[in-house]
Amino acid sequence: MFCIIAFIVLSIIAIFNVSYRALAKEAYECVFRRITFRPCNTGFKEKMQAKLVGKLLTKSVVAARFLNKHFELLAWLLFLTTVASIFWTGKGLFNFYMYGSCNGLNKSGFCALDPKGENNKVSQTGGSCGTGEGDESKVTLTNVSLDLFPSIKTDSKDEVVLIGCYSCDYTRKAYPLIKQLISENNVNYTFAHYPVKEETLYLLPIGYCAYKQNPDKFWQLNDRLFASEKNDIAKKEFVDTLLKDIGYDVEAINTCSTSSETNSAVVERRIQLEKTNIYGTPLVFINGKGLVGPKPYRVYERILKGWRFW
Amino acid sequence: MKQNIVDVVKVRQDFPFLGKEGVYFDNACQSLRPQFVIDAMNEYYNEYPACGGRSMHHLATKVTHKCDEARDAVANFLHAKRKEEIVFTRNTTEGINLVAHSLGLKEGDIVITSDKEHNSNLIPWQVLKEKLGIEHKIIFSKEDNTFDLETYQQALNNNVKLVSLGLTSNLDGVTIPAKEIIQLAHKAGALVLLDGAQAVPHHEIDVQDLDVDFLAFSGHKMLGPSGIGVLYGKYALLEKLEPFMVGGDTVSSSTYLTHEFLPPPEKFEAGLQDYAGIIGLGAAVKYLSEIGFDFIEQQEQLLNKYITDALHTIKGVTVIGPEDPTQRGGIASFYIPQKDHHQIALMLDETSKIMVRSGQHCVHSWFHAHNIPGSVRASVYFYNTLEEAEIFVRELKKVVSIL
Numbered sequence: 001m002f003c004i005i006a007f008i009v010l011s012i013i014a015i016f017n018v019s020y021r022a023l024a025k026e027a028y029e030c031v032f033r034r035i036t037f038r039p040c041n042t043g044f045k046e047k048m049q050a051k052l053v054g055k056l057l058t059k060s061v062v063a064a065r066f067l068n069k070h071f072e073l074l075a076w077l078l079f080l081t082t083v084a085s086i087f088w089t090g091k092g093l094f095n096f097y098m099y100g101s102c103n104g105l106n107k108s109g110f111c112a113l114d115p116k117g118e119n120n121k122v123s124q125t126g127g128s129c130g131t132g133e134g135d136e137s138k139v140t141l142t143n144v145s146l147d148l149f150p151s152i153k154t155d156s157k158d159e160v161v162l163i164g165c166y167s168c169d170y171t172r173k174a175y176p177l178i179k180q181l182i183s184e185n186n187v188n189y190t191f192a193h194y195p196v197k198e199e200t201l202y203l204l205p206i207g208y209c210a211y212k213q214n215p216d217k218f219w220q221l222n223d224r225l226f227a228s229e230k231n232d233i234a235k236k237e238f239v240d241t242l243l244k245d246i247g248y249d250v251e252a253i254n255t256c257s258t259s260s261e262t263n264s265a266v267v268e269r270r271i272q273l274e275k276t277n278i279y280g281t282p283l284v285f286i287n288g289k290g291l292v293g294p295k296p297y298r299v300y301e302r303i304l305k306g307w308r309f310w
Numbered sequence: 311m312k313q314n315i316v317d318v319v320k321v322r323q324d325f326p327f328l329g330k331e332g333v334y335f336d337n338a339c340q341s342l343r344p345q346f347v348i349d350a351m352n353e354y355y356n357e358y359p360a361c362g363g364r365s366m367h368h369l370a371t372k373v374t375h376k377c378d379e380a381r382d383a384v385a386n387f388l389h390a391k392r393k394e395e396i397v398f399t400r401n402t403t404e405g406i407n408l409v410a411h412s413l414g415l416k417e418g419d420i421v422i423t424s425d426k427e428h429n430s431n432l433i434p435w436q437v438l439k440e441k442l443g444i445e446h447k448i449i450f451s452k453e454d455n456t457f458d459l460e461t462y463q464q465a466l467n468n469n470v471k472l473v474s475l476g477l478t479s480n481l482d483g484v485t486i487p488a489k490e491i492i493q494l495a496h497k498a499g500a501l502v503l504l505d506g507a508q509a510v511p512h513h514e515i516d517v518q519d520l521d522v523d524f525l526a527f528s529g530h531k532m533l534g535p536s537g538i539g540v541l542y543g544k545y546a547l548l549e550k551l552e553p554f555m556v557g558g559d560t561v562s563s564s565t566y567l568t569h570e571f572l573p574p575p576e577k578f579e580a581g582l583q584d585y586a587g588i589i590g591l592g593a594a595v596k597y598l599s600e601i602g603f604d605f606i607e608q609q610e611q612l613l614n615k616y617i618t619d620a621l622h623t624i625k626g627v628t629v630i631g632p633e634d635p636t637q638r639g640g641i642a643s644f645y646i647p648q649k650d651h652h653q654i655a656l657m658l659d660e661t662s663k664i665m666v667r668s669g670q671h672c673v674h675s676w677f678h679a680h681n682i683p684g685s686v687r688a689s690v691y692f693y694n695t696l697e698e699a700e701i702f703v704r705e706l707k708k709v710v711s712i713l
């Protein structure tokens with residue numbers, strides 16, 4: 001067992017230090033004999049044991065005696081630990097590639113490949129930023145009436161839903177990726193504004209009315225809102241200018257947005273979005289699978305295409 | 311315990327390796343070299359790096375002259391009758407093989423060896439047994455691993471053509487009673503070949519006094535370079551031997567069909583020789599002669615006694631060979647049942663850079679016969695000190711305590 005663990009450890013060290021390559025080769029020969037069902041009679045284990053114990057003997061007789069007595073057992077423990085760590089490392093790499101997080105889909109634990117957790121960060125419903133306090137596993141589209149929200153329908157069975165906030169950094173990070181995704185793939189697309197900051201609450205009725213007035217122009221408005229500075233979109237005058245630029249009847253929209261019918265519609269849509277168990281934005285659903293936080297493009301694409309991705 | 315402190319300290323200054331690191335107790339495998347020997351070899355490469363015994367120019371003449379000087383020095387060192395009795399070989403093994411293959415042994419001829427021979431003095435006879443059908447008789451040692459003269463005497467008869475024995479064993483350092491062995495062999499009409507690899511570096515050898523027929527030894531165990539050795543042979547016998555390896559420089563002339571061999575030693579020294587090695591060996595025997603074997607033996611016995619006494623205090627240690635260290639020269643070979651000899655040696659190296667040999671020391675046959683996996687062999691030389699022996703003992707005790 002020692003040969004295997006020595007081979008793994010020495011191979012890694014040998015990448016950086018040439019002087020260990022001969023030892024790594026010896027360990028490999030020993031491992032090769034083992035895997036070909038021959039005894040490892042190269043004396044490698046004995047040599048290494050003597051060297052390690054001898055080195056320790058210069059520091060502590062007790063420790064050296066312990067190491068010598070339990071050498072095989074310790075080698076086994078080290079082997080199992082190494083196997084476990086290789087497994088977890090592999091799993092982490094797999095998860096990072098597949099979901100943008102070492103810990104799996106929407107799991108916000110520490111990931112060495114994304115140490116700041118950027119791929120899982122959300123703007124929380126309270127208005128602050130972070131990894132959120134909600135239960136990632138509970139986000140769902142079940143019983144949510146998506147028909148109420150602005151959408152682009154195609155003949156595809158694939159469906160992408162973006163629930164985001166115009167003034168949130170992480171939605172702004174995800175938005176261009178989702179746009180790329182829907183432009184490169186034939187999918188049904190739904191967008192829902194879920195403001196987590198008070199300053200953009202007023203955009204709920206405006207968005208509703210704009211879509212009602214002209215659904216095609218709504219997507220231009222959407223792009224312009226995400227492309228504009230956060231401070232600007234907090235000002236109604238700025239948004240009015242945007243609406244005018246796009247060709248909307250600003251007066252009609254303003255009238256619409258203050259109507260009781262619009263208010264009811266906004267409330268109804270808010271209720272629908274709450275059913276997703278949202279706790280922060282962006283929340284993206286691709287064919288029903290919920291992704292919390294801005295993921296790398298490959299993750300969106302892989303989930304959309306499934307194994308066709310390869 | 312007293313030692314020749316002044317002498318040893320002075321001597322150690324001649325060896326560039328000493329003082330650099332650790333404790334070198336693997337002298338039975340290979341000795342260290344004094345600067346004197348290294349300088350002699352470097353001088354060849356730097357000052358006259360040419361062929362010897364061939365070209366006529368001044369450099370070649372110098373090489374020939376220096377090699378002759380070395381041959382002279384070795385002859386004097388062994389108290390040989392004439393320098394032509396000295397044949398340069400690569401090592402002891404080659405010397406023994408030369409005799410084995412040149413002596414003209416035939417089916418039914420008996421060759422006697424002991425049970426403690428180095429593979430160099432065992433395998434050639436096993437091969438000749440398979441090839442020619444010679445008989446190979448082994449004289450088993452007494453219980454204390456010393457030579458059994460009585461059994462040997464009984465084994466001698468008219469069919470014994472050669473007695474080939476290690477003069478000093480590399481296994482346990484025991485030296486055989488060579489003079490009596492040779493007398494008895496000669497009485498029975500047999501020749502004697504001695505493997506002097508472990509004897510020549512440590513004891514004064516007088517080949518005329520011993521009346522030995524052949525003596526093979528190596529340079530690397532006696533302060534000389536590696537890759538050079540000597541076969542001493544009585545001139546009359548060398549003349550009769552057919553050369554083992556032939557070719558360049560072994561003949562005075564040749565036609566497409568015939569050749570005429572040169573007299574000994576040239577007819578045995580085929581091809582271009584290791585001139586630096588020969589010159590280095592010449593320097594080594596000069597240095598050893600100056601040191602003197604009285605001092606060498608005294609220092610080795612002093613150290614071996616200290617080591618042996620200490621070994622006897624370690625639980626489970628068995629020293630191979632006679633208990634009396636004076637019978638074991640500079641060698642203390644020991645084992646501890648159930649404890650791995652290689653591990654002990656490696657740990658000594660790791661803890662304090664103590665260099666000893668572990669394993670079966672090319673005497674596999676003896677270890678197999680005694681069902682002993684191997685031993686640790688500490689072998690000292692005259693430049694080793696009591697302080698080094700103390701370090702060895704201290705570290706050995708520490709290592710054994712944790713195994």
